[in-house]
Amino acid sequence: SQSWRRKLRKPAIPHRLALKEARFATSYYSKKSKAAARQFVVALNLAFDRIETTPGSCSLHLHGTRICLLKKFPFFVVFSELPTHCVIYAVAHAKRKPGYWRGRQTRP
Numbered sequence: 001s002q003s004w005r006r007k008l009r010k011p012a013i014p015h016r017l018a019l020k021e022a023r024f025a026t027s028y029y030s031k032k033s034k035a036a037a038r039q040f041v042v043a044l045n046l047a048f049d050r051i052e053t054t055p056g057s058c059s060l061h062l063h064g065t066r067i068c069l070l071k072k073f074p075f076f077v078v079f080s081e082l083p084t085h086c087v088i089y090a091v092a093h094a095k096r097k098p099g100y101w102r103g104r105q106t107r108p
Contacts, residue, residue, distance in 0.1 A: 009052045010081065014088035015104045018077075021091040025075060043070040044091065047077045051088070055081040062099050065089065080105070 014022075022044060030037035047068045051058065058066040058079075067076040074094040078101055079086045090101035 010055060010085050012048050012051045012079065012086045012088050015090070015101075017101070017104060018088045018090050025091060025093070040070075040073055040075075043073050044075075044077075046071065048088075051077060051079055051086050055079070055086050063102055063105065065105075 026037050026040055026044075029040045047070050051068050055066065058068045061067040061078060065078050065080050067078050069076045076092055076094065077088055078090040078092055079088045087105075089104045092101065
């Protein structure tokens, strides 16, 4: 392995509604405990990091997208990999209706 090489990153650009979902989930966990909210944010940041560095390692999903599961939380990040960046469509709860975010693939 060539650990001296800097990992190439594709910036993850979130849809405005994905940001809203992330804020809502963080707020939900902060009402339970500040530690839970911090852990959620850490898990979300790790997911974004994985998407930016190794998007192809994430599972294929609906409508040509991929998902990255959050560790220890029932959420996943839905995204598409494009040549220069990744677009984040949703920070979705695992129990939410699959594909509810579909319309976001055409609107910023």
